Structures are given as C-alpha cells and as structure tokens.
Amino acid sequence: MWGYIWPIVKLMLIAAFAVVIHLVWKLLAVPYLERRRQKDVPNLYMTKKFYPLVGDISYCLEYVRTNKYHFYEHMRVAMEEKICDIKLFNRGSDIRYYIVS
Numbered sequence: 001m002w003g004y005i006w007p008i009v010k011l012m013l014i015a016a017f018a019v020v021i022h023l024v025w026k027l028l029a030v031p032y033l034e035r036r037r038q039k040d041v042p043n044l045y046m047t048k049k050f051y052p053l054v055g056d057i058s059y060c061l062e063y064v065r066t067n068k069y070h071f072y073e074h075m076r077v078a079m080e081e082k083i084c085d086i087k088l089f090n091r092g093s094d095i096r097y098y099i100v101s
Contacts, residue, residue, distance in 0.1 A: 026093045027052060027053055027092055027093050028052045028053075030093060030095075031050070031052065031055065031090045031092075031093065031095060032050060032052070034088075034090070034095050035050055035088065035090070038088055041086075042083070043083055043084055043085045043086060044084065044085075044086045044087070044088055044097075045084035045086070045087045045088070046087070046088040047059060053092060054091070054092070055089070055090040055091040055092055055094075056089050056090055056091065057091055085099060086098065086099060087099075
C-alpha cells in the first residue's frame with residue numbers, strides 16, 4: 001500500500017516546491033531585478049526603499065495616515081525633481097511606469 005502512496009506524495013511535494021519557487025521569483029526577484037536594471041536611467045524616479053511584497057503601496061498608506069493625498073509622492077516628484085519624467089511604481093509583481101511630466 002505504501003508503495004502507491006509515496007510516489008503521489010513525492011509528486012505533490014515537487015509541485016509545492018515548484019509553486020514556492022515561482023512565487024519567490026515573481027514577487028521578489030522580478031521587481032528587484034527591474035529596479036536594478038532601471039537604476040541608471042537618468043530621468044526615471046523610483047522610491048528610495050524597496051518593499052518586496054507590498055511595493056510602493058506602503059508609501060501611499062503612509063501618506064493616507066498622515067492626512068495627505070495618496071498620490072502626494074507623484075506631485076512631489078513632479079514639482080521638486082523636474083528632470084524626472086517617468087516614475088517606476090511596483091505593487092507586488094506588477095511593475096508600472098507612470099509619466100509625471
């Protein structure tokens with residue numbers, strides 16, 4: 001009986017390991033590598049810190065807690081750093097480029 005169960009358990013463990021590896025790649029590695037790749041672009045703005053799972057939503061929540069507009073960072077970048085035309089915004093595995101000119 002155990003001869004039939006062990007191959008099934010082994011396949012389930014391999015599948016679970018593959019799912020974990022995929023999630024780590026999608027949620028941690030891809031956003032970090034994208035930030036590192038875009039680091040040298042002169043007119044691109046990205047936040048100072050990298051929050052892997054929540055991304056830049058943490059900045060929006062911080063602004064909401066301090067009673068500021070939740071896109072305060074976009075306005076600040078557009079007004080103070082006039083050479084930045086593009087903002088890199090990440091939420092989890094979703095990476096977006098916003099035009100702030």
